[in-house]
Amino acid sequence: MTDDANRLRVAIVGASGYTGAELVRLLVCHPAARVVALTADRKAGNTLDAVFPHLAGAGGEGALPPLVAVDNVDWEGIDIAFFGLPHGASQPVIAALPPQVKAIDLSPDFRFADPAVYSEWYGLPHQSPALQAEAVYGLTELMRDRVKAARIIACPGCYPTSSLLPLIPLVEAGLIEADEVIIDAKSGVSGAGRAAKEGSLYAEVAEGIHAYGVASHRHAPEIEQGLSLAAGRAIKVNFTPHLMPMNRGILSSIYVRLAKGASADDLRATLATRYQGEPFVKVLAAGTVPATRHVRGSNQCRIGVFADRLPGRAILLSVIDNLVKGASGQAVQNMNVVCGLPETMGLAQAPIFP
Numbered sequence: 001m002t003d004d005a006n007r008l009r010v011a012i013v014g015a016s017g018y019t020g021a022e023l024v025r026l027l028v029c030h031p032a033a034r035v036v037a038l039t040a041d042r043k044a045g046n047t048l049d050a051v052f053p054h055l056a057g058a059g060g061e062g063a064l065p066p067l068v069a070v071d072n073v074d075w076e077g078i079d080i081a082f083f084g085l086p087h088g089a090s091q092p093v094i095a096a097l098p099p100q101v102k103a104i105d106l107s108p109d110f111r112f113a114d115p116a117v118y119s120e121w122y123g124l125p126h127q128s129p130a131l132q133a134e135a136v137y138g139l140t141e142l143m144r145d146r147v148k149a150a151r152i153i154a155c156p157g158c159y160p161t162s163s164l165l166p167l168i169p170l171v172e173a174g175l176i177e178a179d180e181v182i183i184d185a186k187s188g189v190s191g192a193g194r195a196a197k198e199g200s201l202y203a204e205v206a207e208g209i210h211a212y213g214v215a216s217h218r219h220a221p222e223i224e225q226g227l228s229l230a231a232g233r234a235i236k237v238n239f240t241p242h243l244m245p246m247n248r249g250i251l252s253s254i255y256v257r258l259a260k261g262a263s264a265d266d267l268r269a270t271l272a273t274r275y276q277g278e279p280f281v282k283v284l285a286a287g288t289v290p291a292t293r294h295v296r297g298s299n300q301c302r303i304g305v306f307a308d309r310l311p312g313r314a315i316l317l318s319v320i321d322n323l324v325k326g327a328s329g330q331a332v333q334n335m336n337v338v339c340g341l342p343e344t345m346g347l348a349q350a351p352i353f354p
C-alpha cells in the first residue's frame with residue numbers, strides 16, 4: 001500500500017458512463033491510485049452515488065469527488081487521466097492536457113495510426129492528427145514495450161481485444177491464412193454504453209439475438225489494422241457482431257484456415273508459449289470450452305483452440321468481459337505498465353460466478 005500523498009492522482013473523464021463506473025470500481029481498490037476528479041456531461045453537478053447507487057461509499061465514505069464538467073478539472077493536480085467518452089470527444093481534451101498528464105483513452109479516437117481511416121469509419125475529421133503519431137495502441141500483452149514509454153494510450157475496442165489476442169501471434173507465426181479469417185462475435189448490451197438508445201431497450205434485446213453492423217462495423221478496420229501489421233501486408237477480415245440478451249461479456253468464435261502443414265495443436269502450442277506467464281490471458285487445454293461466465297468481472301481473456309471437422313481448418317474461441325479486459329480493466333493494466341507498477345495491481349479479482 002502506497003501512502004496517500006504518493007499515490008497517483010487519477011481523473012476519470014466520463015465517470016457517469018459504464019466504463020467510467022467500472023474504472024471507479026477497480027481504482028478504489030487500487031493500492032497506488034487515488035481518484036481525485038470525476039467528470040460527466042449531462043449528469044455534471046451530481047454526486048457519483050446519485051448516478052450509480054452501487055458505488056455509494058466506494059473507497060470509503062466521502063472518498064470520491066463529485067461529478068464536474070470536464071472544463072472544470074484542475075489538470076495541474078492530475079498524473080493519469082482516463083477517458084470514457086463517445087468518439088470524437090476525447091481528441092480536443094487530450095490535445096489540451098499539460099504534458100505531465102498521461103492520457104489513457106478508452107474511445108476509438110486515437111486507435112488508428114492513419115487519421116484518414118478514423119475519419120472514414122467514424123465520419124468525423126480527426127481533431128488532433130499531429131498527436132496521433134504519439135499514441136500507442138494499448139493491447140497490453142502484445143504492445144507492452146511501447147505502452148511503457150507512451151503519453152497517450154489508445155485502448156483497443158472490446159471486439160478487437162477478444163479477436164486480436166488469439167489472432168496476432170498466429171499470423172506472426174505464419175500458422176493461419178491471415179486473409180481468410182471469419183470472426184463471429186457476440187456481445188452483452190453494456191457494450192453499447194449507458195446513454196438511452198432504442199436498440200438497447202429490454203424489449204429490443206431480451207429473448208432474442210441479432211446481428212448488427214453486418215459487413216460494416218467499425219471494429220473491422222481496427223482488427224484489420226492489427227492483423228495487417230502482424231502479416232506485413234494489407235489484410236481484410238469477415239467480422240459479424242451480434243447483440244446478446246446479457247449485460248456483460250464477449251464471445252468471439254473465430255474460424256481460420258490453417259497454413260500448409262499446420263494443425264490445431266500447433267496453434268494451441270504457439271498461443272500457450274506466447275502467453276506463458278501472462279496473468280490475464282489463459283490458453284485452455286485441448287477440449288476445454290471457454291464461456292463468458294468464466295471471465296465475468298475479471299480482466300481475463302480465455303482462449304480455446306479446436307480442430308474443425310473440415311480439413312485444414314480450426315476454430316478459436318475467445319472470451320472477455322467487455323467492460324473489464326475489453327475496456328476499463330485493460331486501461332488500468334496500461335496505467336500499471338506506463339507507471340512502472342506491477343501489472344496485476346488492482347486487477348487480481350477472480351471472476352464473478354454464477
Ligand SMILES: NC(=O)C1=CN([C@@H]2O[C@H](COP(=O)(O)OP(=O)(O)OC[C@H]3O[C@@H](n4cnc5c(N)ncnc54)[C@H](OP(=O)(O)O)[C@@H]3O)[C@@H](O)[C@H]2O)C=CC1
Pocket residue numbers: 013014015016017018019020039040041042043044070083084085086087089106107108156157158190191192193194195322323326327
Ligand atoms: N461499453 C463498453 O463495453 C466499451 C466502451 N468503449 C468505448 O469507451 C467509451 C465510453 O463508453 P461507455 O462508458 O460505454 O459510454 P457511456 O455512454 O456509458 O458513457 C459516456 C460518458 O461520456 C460522457 N459524455 C458524453 N458526451 C460527452 C461530451 N461531449 N463531453 C464530455 N463528456 C461526455 C457521459 O456523460 P453524461 O452521462 O453525464 O452525459 C458519460 O459519462 C466509448 O467511446 C466506447 O466506445 C470501449 C470498449 C468497451
Ligand SMILES: CC(=O)N[C@@H](CCC(=O)OP(=O)(O)O)C(=O)O
Pocket residue numbers: 087106107108156157158159187188189190191192193218219241243
Ligand atoms: C454491444 C455494442 O453495441 N457494442 C459496441 C462496441 C463498443 C466499443 O468498444 O466500441 P468503440 O470502438 O466505440 O469503443 C458497438 O458495437 O458499437
